[in-house]
Amino acid sequence: MCGIVGLLAKTDDMRRELGQFVTPMFTCMAARGPDSGGLAVFRDPVDPPLARFSVYAPDRSYDWSRLDNSVGKLAASQNGNSFQVNPLENHAIVTAATDRDSFEAWLGEVDPSLYLISVGRSMDVFKDEGEPEEIARRYKFASMTGSHCVGHTRMATESAVTPVHSHPFTAGEDFCLVHNGSLSNPYMLRRKLEREGLKFDTDNDTEAACRYIEWRLQSGEELNDALQHAFRELDGFYTLLMATAEHLTLARDAFACKPAVVAETDQYVAVGSEFRSLAHLPDVDNANLFEPAPEEIYTWRV
Amino acid sequence: MASVGEEIILDLQKQSLREVNRSLHENSPSLAGQSIQILHPAGHHSVAAGVNVAAHIEVQGHVGYYAAGMTRQATITIDGNAGCGLAENMMSGQVRVKGNASTCAGATAHGGLLIIEGNAASRCGISLKGADIVVGGSVGHMSGFMAQAGRLVVCGDAGHGLGDSLYEAVIYVRGELYGLGADAQQQDMTDEDVAQLERLLAAAEFSHKPQEFKRIGSARTLYHWNPDADLEY
Numbered sequence A: 001m002c003g004i005v006g007l008l009a010k011t012d013d014m015r016r017e018l019g020q021f022v023t024p025m026f027t028c029m030a031a032r033g034p035d036s037g038g039l040a041v042f043r044d045p046v047d048p049p050l051a052r053f054s055v056y057a058p059d060r061s062y063d064w065s066r067l068d069n070s071v072g073k074l075a076a077s078q079n080g081n082s083f084q085v086n087p088l089e090n091h092a093i094v095t096a097a098t099d100r101d102s103f104e105a106w107l108g109e110v111d112p113s114l115y116l117i118s119v120g121r122s123m124d125v126f127k128d129e130g131e132p133e134e135i136a137r138r139y140k141f142a143s144m145t146g147s148h149c150v151g152h153t154r155m156a157t158e159s160a161v162t163p164v165h166s167h168p169f170t171a172g173e174d175f176c177l178v179h180n181g182s183l184s185n186p187y188m189l190r191r192k193l194e195r196e197g198l199k200f201d202t203d204n205d206t207e208a209a210c211r212y213i214e215w216r217l218q219s220g221e222e223l224n225d226a227l228q229h230a231f232r233e234l235d236g237f238y239t240l241l242m243a244t245a246e247h248l249t250l251a252r253d254a255f256a257c258k259p260a261v262v263a264e265t266d267q268y269v270a271v272g273s274e275f276r277s278l279a280h281l282p283d284v285d286n287a288n289l290f291e292p293a294p295e296e297i298y299t300w301r302v
Numbered sequence B: 001m002a003s004v005g006e007e008i009i010l011d012l013q014k015q016s017l018r019e020v021n022r023s024l025h026e027n028s029p030s031l032a033g034q035s036i037q038i039l040h041p042a043g044h045h046s047v048a049a050g051v052n053v054a055a056h057i058e059v060q061g062h063v064g065y066y067a068a069g070m071t072r073q074a075t076i077t078i079d080g081n082a083g084c085g086l087a088e089n090m091m092s093g094q095v096r097v098k099g100n101a102s103t104c105a106g107a108t109a110h111g112g113l114l115i116i117e118g119n120a121a122s123r124c125g126i127s128l129k130g131a132d133i134v135v136g137g138s139v140g141h142m143s144g145f146m147a148q149a150g151r152l153v154v155c156g157d158a159g160h161g162l163g164d165s166l167y168e169a170v171i172y173v174r175g176e177l178y179g180l181g182a183d184a185q186q187q188d189m190t191d192e193d194v195a196q197l198e199r200l201l202a203a204a205e206f207s208h209k210p211q212e213f214k215r216i217g218s219a220r221t222l223y224h225w226n227p228d229a230d231l232e233y
Helices: A012-016 A018-031 A100-110 A132-138 A186-195 A205-218 A223-233 B017-026 B191-204
Strands: A003-009 A036-042 A051-056 A084-088 A091-096 A115-120 A123-129 A148-154 A175-183 A236-244 A247-252 A261-264 A268-272 A288-290 A297-301 B002-004 B007-011 B035-039 B056-060 B075-078 B094-097 B113-116 B129-135 B149-154 B170-173 B184-187 B214-218
Touching: A003 A018, A003 A175, A003 A236, A003 A247, A012 A018, A018 A036, A018 A132, A018 A148, A018 A268, A036 A132, A051 A100, A051 A123, A100 A115, A115 A123, A123 A132, A123 A175, A148 A175, A148 A236, A175 A205, A186 A205, A205 A223, A205 A236, A223 A236, A223 A247, A223 A297, A247 A268, B007 B017, B113 B191, B129 B191, B149 B191, B170 B191
Parallel strands: B007 B035, B035 B056, B056 B075, B075 B094, B094 B113, B113 B129, B129 B149, B149 B170
Antiparallel strands: A003 A148, A003 A268, A036 A123, A036 A148, A051 A091, A051 A115, A084 A091, A175 A236, A236 A247, A247 A297, A261 A268, A261 A288, B002 B007, B170 B214, B184 B214
């Protein structure tokens, strides 16, 4: 199983209430994926050279004051007040004027127990193992604001239940992916990508798909072209929902046995594994409601 | 169960799904000939599943998986879309969906008539065992897979792999065929086909002419295992 949800707001009102609308979608899909959950939210971008880093602490009562930019490698590169730590339970969104490698090296110096789960200018990711309802409460999903978001409730079938194995998976910057289904060739993809120098955080099949698609984006392809390659190279069952700072993108494999329903109105585009996760949305009965066709790519611009 | 005049109202905003379905099951004898409205289905799964009485049930909105599954005798109308496994294993009666239906509509259905006014997704009528299905729009890939008995009428187009490994069910398609499955073949229409189509289109209230349809049936080459086939299927 696994549940996927996505919501793209087309109006400012909807952006302010993004969390209000997506939280019932997410908790409804807990029935499809009760062991972990996560949400990626896209907000107004920070200006370069600033970047946003989502950091996860396994210790649920972590003391975030330990993230101090006066120590170690980050100290010299920071100027003024650009460095900020915004803790939310055992996650923190850190804003800093640095790149992924320098940040990760610094994070290792400060506390090697911490994980970096996303990097970008717009995207924040919150994910953990445990009941999705509890995760939504703990990270205050209902109060999230932003232009679009992608969520996932996991029922693990192929790799361990841990916080880093939960979705959304991220790769590169401002790119995330959630997946309902299972791949039968993730190790082949992984060996191929490792030969190209890519590093993996887990043995999860979705991470292989996420890194594969982002690797193709890095090579200069548009997302549509990257997905056409993915249709040929990913073997297995999948409904994939992806987001970048500009787009929300949905695709299903040729068999289309993993579900998805789309509802589009003047106010929003909503994607859910089942219609009941969309039933509370405003004016949904008059929405353009459809099931995505196999091997079709659906993209909505923010 | 609230009753307005002669009509019984069941509201899924006020009662749980279990309560609604239980009241349809436990009051079966007294519901014969009654009109029943089910309000606010909101995509719930298994709405009006397992009904076994000649009642008229109207569901006002979109339903989730397995709606009207295992139906006997009842006439069930869904004024909305239906999720996977609509009218799965229905035995008799009639189920009509005014919108679209997701994958595996009418799977393994033994008897009765299933009408989908919009489109049906993949695997419509998979393993059909004797029911009739009329789809006003198109059907997705692998529809009629291993269908054993009954008829699947498609007024629109049929996706690829239609009728793969068909037994004795017959498929009629009015629009494009995007590819037949293994052992499915286009066959000549007989007078019997025309008569059956006329009956089903009238029952479903579609105005198409039987002569506009193509007949797809089994070539019967897969009925017996052929050790010389050398994986050429």
